[in-house]
Amino acid sequence: LLYFWCLISANSKRKLLQIKKRVGKTSSQFWFIIMAESVDVFSSDMKAINMRRFLADLVLLYGFGLIGGVLIPHLTGTYIRGFFCDDESIRYTYKQDTVTPAVLLLYVFLVMIAVVAATETYRSKIDPPNSISQYRLGNTSIQPTVIRIINYIGYSQIGFVCLYVVTNLTKNCLGRLRPNFLDVCKPLNITCQGHEYYDNYVCSGNPEMVAEARRSFFSGHSSFAMYASTFAAIYLYARIPRHTLCRTALPIIQTTLLGIGLLISYSRINDHKHHWSDVIIGILAGVGTAVYTCVVWAQMFTKPTEEVLPIHNIHSGYTDVTTGIPANTNQDYGNSRER
Incomplete structure (x- = not known):
């Protein structure tokens, strides 16, 4: 049973062959060494996940977003700007949102999560088994696709x-x-x-709506969508091998995604919520x-998957994560595209 347990990974097979060469054909010596080195044989190609670093990155990222994107704007308020009396660009009527903020956020997160999950699940089925590294959290094995x-x-969230x-x-x-x-x-x-130019005025409208009416530049709907x-x-282009789909499938999917983003952006002009320059x-x-997120931070076109993980401290081999001493170094080139 221990023998088949050791055969799980490619590195384990190589280590068993090395042990056989060392001890020859003596069965008792062979099994004694296997028992002594069983832990190292089993885990020689596994990558350890640093949960502390993962949680620290989460707190740092969303703490930055909360402080910089919510708390500071709330404390500082919006700059009070006057207007020219003959300015026709601010005399449009108020209209309801075609795409509400809730629908926008649903689209943003659904697209990124669904595309990544579907693509990585697909890659797990077509990638060679020996090109997919194994991961562990403590003594628990974690599916590579999940990682x-x-x-x-995680990278999509950093950029967002x-x-x-x-x-x-x-x-x-x-x-x-x-x-x-x-x-x-x-x-x-x-x-x-x-x-x-008139800046000595008092608004009689809803204070929250008035404050929001001072936040035209630049369009949040356009930037997020x-x-x-x-x-x-970009992610689909980097992660989907060309030979796995017909030639027109990927361009059609990409054009559809970009088209939806543009339509959401254009709706802000039609709803009188933004000037055309705000949308551009x-x-x-x-x-x-x-x-920038895909090319520089995620390095989708230049680095193997494990070299750019933002939330994991990975060490090859079954070693104590706190020591940072790897047993072996095995690179996973799972994110390279097949031309």
Whole structure:
């Protein structure tokens, strides 16, 4: 039973052959050495996961998002900007959202999680068994597919949180008025005329809606939707081998994802929530962040999977994670694309 237990991994097979050469054909000596080295034989190619680092990364990432994207904007408030009396760009009527914030977030997270989960599950079925490393958490074996899914979803979250912080801080710092500002604000006793700049006014509208009407630049809907769509499109290109799909399948999927992101962005102009320039900059911010996340942080096109794990401290071999001393070094090239 111990013998078959040792045969689980490719490294175990090699080690058994080495032991056989050392002791020759004497059965008793062979089994004695197997018993002495059983733990090392079984675990020589397993990667240890550092749970402390995983939790620390989670707290750091979402703590940064909470402080930079929610707490600081709430404490500092939005910049109070005046307007020109003849400015026609802020005189549009108020309309309900075509894509509500809840629907937007559902799309963003559903796309990234579903695409990554489906792709990594598919890769686990087509990758050669000897190219997929094994992982453990303590003495518990963890499925490699689960690790890869967490890996890439983790990177998608890093980019999203950073974009969320930058978007919210920019909105509050600039305080650009939305196209529907005057309809939402309902300023009292306006006496200015012509091209006169007017900043001494009091809004009679709903205070929360008025504060939101000062946060036009740049479009959060556009940046978040395009980030999710672009990340998913690049990820699919990096992780799906070309020969496994017909030539038109991947471009169609990518175009659909990008098209949905663009339609969400365009809806903000039709809903009188953003100026066209707000939407353009939001699109560029989302696309740029997604490209940077995939190419620089996740290094999807240059590094093996395990060399870029953001949430795991991996050591080859069955060693104490706190010591950081690996037994062997085995690289997993599971994320390289087959041309």
